[in-house]
Amino acid sequence: MEGYPLLEVKELRTRFSSEKGTITAVDGVTFKVDYGETLGVVGESGCGKSVTAESIMRLLNEKSTRYDGEINFKGVNLLSLPEKKMLDIRGNEISMIFQDAMTSxxxxxxxxxxIAESIIVHQNLGKKEAMEKAVEMLRLTGIPSPEKRVHEYPHEISGGMRQRVMIAMALSCQPSLLIADEPTTALDVTIQAQILEVINDLKEELNMGVIMITHDLGVVAEVCTRVAVMYLGQVIEESDVDALFASPRHPYTRGLLKSIPTITGDRSQKLHTIQGVVPALDNVPKGCRFAPRCPYATDKCMTEFPLLETLENGQKIRCWHHQEIMEREAASDVITAAT
Amino acid sequence: MLLQQQLDGKITEQKDTGTPLLQVRNLKKYFPITSPFGRLKGHVKAVESVNFDLYEKGTLGLVGESGCGKSTTGRSILRLIEPTEGSVNYRGKDLLQLNQREFKGFRKEMQMVFQDPHSSLNPKKRIGELIEEPMEIHKIGTKADRMERAMDLLKRTGIREDQYFRFPHEFSGGQRQRIGIARALAVDPAIIVLDEPVSALDVSIQSQVLNLLEEIQDEFKLAYLFISHDLSVVRHIADEIGVMYLGHMVEKAPTDDLFANPLHPYTKALLSAIPIPDRKQRRERIIIKGDVPSPIDPPSGCVFHTRCPFAMEQCKSIKPEMLQQSDGHQVACHLYN
Structure with a gap:
């Protein structure tokens, strides 16, 4: 299995059949994750980021879901595997942690x-040895006196601790890919900082690939190496994290970055807004999906569908006019600087 | 020109030493814990001696992590929950001394906007009715007046008037929050308590609602108590910020001052924990260890001493007083005594 990238998602399309007809939640998503790399997947509610993750794990009800495309994990297409084979991969080679640790x-x-359960299932260890390993995992995630904690129930510990338990559970079989779906959204900032640090340290130690799904661009800046920005089921921009923050290309990414209040920005300025709301998935625009909300949209954007284009520096972008927008903004920056 | 006036207004507001609209002194709220047979087992000390003032057109931000008592503080001053001790002076009258009948007249002066726009609007009522309801309760105007005002408010908050007869489920989260704001404005209040008003919203919607809040504050001359766990949001909207930890206010300062020169170790840790969406601004993190202790049995002395990297001997036994450090900047910490 050497020589293959860790995970390669190609033109993934996930469709649900519902009363209203077929809904395409993920529409042609392509990305790659390598060992020791953290890919951030960002976007607002309904952009398909969680469904993408669930598709990789094949967690969705397959009676009403149709997958197209490929999800190549170490060279094997997961979508073509029988469910029985998936059982060996889920929780063993690919693990997932969820937002709400209490209900998970x-x-x-x-x-x-x-924690011992997955160790017993996947690693053929006895109960006693599995328990010892569980203690070891808890210690690794920074839980104090883990030998006492293993005997406690989830309600007895705090939210941050529960998230650590989830991480311990997910990493107990030393997976090569960890999918973290909004792992810190329900936590307070000081606890969030602790958890992000744990994930980052363990990633280094185990040389895992990590997919960090989040709506928080601050979290992306802290922990990710590359980012894919999603909008209405599609990746609209993908790039190296430094490039994304230094020169975001897509009008949606630009708008998003400008509309977040930061602790360093200018307070007297009004916040930038992106007009309108995200359309429903059963009513997606015909051309570029962002066109109805885009300040730069032209007739072409309304009717013709842009493809994900790769630029010289490796940045990928799905926009008809990104070149002109860049030039125009650069020119207006010069004017504002001059005045 | 207009913008300049607004800016000037924003800056001078907190310096305006005129009489505050609302003075909260020594506010305390203990929730009793009882056994199944009704025996008192102890108290959850949710809010402990909190003091602050609200000024017309000013915004006080209350920040802190879950369980720090910021929401309880907001609810206590509206008497949605009855505080255990303290005083809340509104235009010179102590609201906590009034009986329910006397207090009803003051309720319309203070309104609230809640976090969850999905559960704070009655799903069986049309949004027009929802906005008229508070006016009905306070017997304001005729039916026709109320309808007209509801229409005006919808338009002002960015909802089309022809959506008056729609139900809450037909709106998105951001629109519902606008309806919640319109409803709070219906009785022409002087103070609005905003409890995490944008926390449930996506970033692109969040900025729309924050801008709306700023606009109507000027227009309706409102004082805001803005409760949030998100320091970046609070920084944007508040003139003054109070940082809470385990029921105590540990630091209070004008916004720019707090961010430029945080004094309390907890404030410093909180500020350094915020992820900044900018790769150029890397900084040293102060990661505080452990979890927030239980408010049932809070630590003795300074409540933060169990997690404080600078804790000294006296912190364990002596509770620090809230002391003025510089103009308007107060902190409760032995390091600054």
Missing amino acids: LNPVFTIGDQ
């Missing part, structure tokens, strides 16, 4: 039992 943990089992 089983309230009637102790923390130790829940």
Whole structure:
């Protein structure tokens, strides 16, 4: 399996059949994750970031879901595997942590039992050895006195601790890919800082690939190496994290970055806004999906669908006019600087 | 010109030493914990001696992590929950001394906007009715007047008037929050308590709602108590910020001063923990260890001493007083005594 990239998603399309007809939640998503790399997937509610993650793990109900495209994990297309084979991969080679640790943990089992479970299933260890490993994992995530904690139930510990337990559980089989779906959204900032640090340290230690799904561009700047920005089921911009923050290309990314209040920005200025709201998935615009909200949209944008284009510096972008927009903005910056 | 006036207004507001609209002194709220048979087992000390003032057209931000008592403080001053002790003076009258009947007249002076726009609007009522309801309760105007005002408010908050007869579920989260704001404005209040008003919204929608809040503050001459866990949002909207930890206000300062020169170790840790969406501004993190202690049995002395990197012997036993450091900048910490 050497020689293959860790994960390569190609033209992934995830469709749900519902009362209203077929809904395409993920529409042609392509990206790659390598060992030791953190890919951030950002976007607002309904952009398909979580469905992308669930598709990789094949967690969706396959009676009403149709996948197209490829999800190549170490060279094997996960979408073509039978469910039985997926069981060996889920929780073993690819693990996932979720936003809400309280509902993701089983309230009637102790923390130790829940971590040991996946160790017993995937690694053929006995109960006692699995428990020892569970203690070890908890220690790794920075939980004080883990030998006592393994006997506690999820309700007895705090939110930050629960998220650590989730991480311990996810990493217990030393997966090569970790998918973190909004892992810190429900946590306070000081706890968020702790958890991000734990994920980052363990990534280095285990040389994992990480997919960090989040709506928070601040989190992306802190932990990611590359970023894919999603809008209405599509990746609209993908680039190296430094490039994204230094020169965002897509009008949506630019708008998003400008509309966040920061602790260093100019307070007297009004916040930038992106007009309108994200359209519903059963009613997506015909041309460029962002066109109805885009200040630069032309007739072409309304009717013709832009492809994800790769630029010289490796940045990928889905926009008809990104070149002109860049030039125009650069010119207006010169004018404002001069006045 | 107009912008300049607004800016000047914003800056001079907190310096305006005129009489505050609302003076909160020594506010305390203990929730009793009882056994299943009604025996008192202890108290959750949610809010402990909190003091602050609100000024016309001014915004005080209350920040802190979950369980620090910021929401309880907001609800206590509206008497949505009855505070245990303290005084809330509104234009010279102590609201906590009034009985429910006397207090009803003051309720329309203070309104609230809640975090969750999905559960704070009655799903069975049309949005027009929802906005008229507070006016009905306070017997303001005739039916026709109320309808007209509701229409005006909808338009002002960015909802089309022809959507008057729609139900809350037909709106997105951001629009629902606008409806919540219109409803709070209906009785022409002087003070609005905003409890995490943009936390449930996506960033592109969040900025729209924040801008709306700033506009109507000037227009309706409102004082805001803005409660949020998000320091970047609070920094944008507030003139003055109070930082809370475990029921105590540990630092209070004008916004720019707080960010330029945070004094309390907790404030410093909080500020350094905020992820900045900019790769050029890397900085040293102060990561504080451990979790917030239980408010049922808070630490003795300074409540932060169990997690404080600078804790000294006296912090364990002596509770620090809130002391003035510079103009308007107060901190409760032994390091500055």
